[in-house]
Amino acid sequence: MKKLIYLLCFLYSTGTVAQSASWLQVTTPTTKDLNCIVFPTPQVGYIGGVDSLLLKTTDGGLTWVELSYTGISFFPGGDDFMELDFITDEIGFATVGPYSGTYRTGDGGLTWTPLITSLAMCYNHGLYFFADGEGFVGGSGCFQGEQMDKFLSGIGTPVTINTPSWQATDMIVDIDFDLNFFGSVGLAVSAGGRILRTTDSGLNWDTITSPLGNLVPLTSVTIVNSNLAYAGYDNGSGIGGLLVSTNGGLTWSFDPNTATFYYPIFHDLHTTPLGTTYVGATTTTLNTGFIMESVNSNIWNLYPVNEPIYSMTSYNDTVIWGAVKMGMW
Secondary structure: OOOEEEEEEOOOOOOOOOOOOOEEEEEOOOOOOEEEEEOOOOOOEEEEEOOOOEEEEOOOOOOOEEOOOEOOOOOOOOOEEEEEEEOOOOOEEEEEEOOOEEEEEOOOOOEOEEOOOOOOOOEEEEEEEEEOOEEEEEEEOOOOOEEEEEEEOOEEEEOEEOOOOOOOOOOEEEEEEEHHHOOOEEEEEEOOOEEEEEOOOOOEEEEEEOOOOOOOOEEEEEEOOOOOEEEEEOOOOOOOOOEEEOOOOOOOEEOHHHOOOOOEEEEEEEEOOOOOEEEEEEEOOOOOEEEEEEOOOOOEEEEEEOOOEEEEEEOOOOEEEEEEOOOOO
16 A cells, blocks of 8 residues: 555635545555655655655655665664755755654755764754754753754754753654744744743743643644744644644643544644644544644634645645655555
8 A cells, every 4th residue: 555645736715614625645655654744845845754764756746756865874663754854955854763863965865964963862853944054953862851952054052941851752843933033933842741932043942831731742833923823732632622822832722713523633733934824633533634724813624534644844835735644545
């Protein structure tokens, strides 16, 4: 069985539940699970998966090929691509493992070189890069929780995180920045249920209490605008809807506008350049896939699909991509 990705073109639906949107299934040349997807240009895209899988398209996602690459050292059981972040069609970054390291490519994924993270970071997952050599890698320590490095000119230094946990499994899994503030304001979330916020370009991060507490892992975060942000989680069901902040990440609550009887597990959030937010999820009622699309902050389109959606991306607001974790076809 080949794995599928989902493609949405020409957004035109309105209302709270959409049944006729143009979600198209695109076959990929693998039966492995797909963890992350990114499109740095309209034509060039990358998918990272389990068991060292790396796919690439150069025709806008119509066809995909598996890359044969060099430079990544895989540890036993740590050969999954966790996150991909490409800033051009050739230059990109990847977290692998979560304990096999962070890597950079400058030739479209054919060769990779390791980024040197701080000694305190044993596990890596979250990625956010503004430019080549300038960005953030999030993870956790060998015997402590949330850790993050800030990279400038390719050199990483640890940032200050107030009140991290002491559990190595509490790694930082997702990072986002508000570019309207020139990257000074950012949010991050961890598998330890913590929301992190910075207002000084990532040098210092405050820990904000999640409404779910620290026992429910957070999965993703997206900044929609200077006030609005959403966070996803996995507590077995998204019974209360997404977590939402309307004051720039200072305080959080449940968003009743995103609560549905599909009771989804929220895996990934993505906001397009024009401010439309997409959510990739699993329905706990049917154990199938689920995509949510914001029309505005109060109305969402809901799209049941055949397989759980674990990563979402776009290059612009016309074509949206979702990659599946578990296939059923």
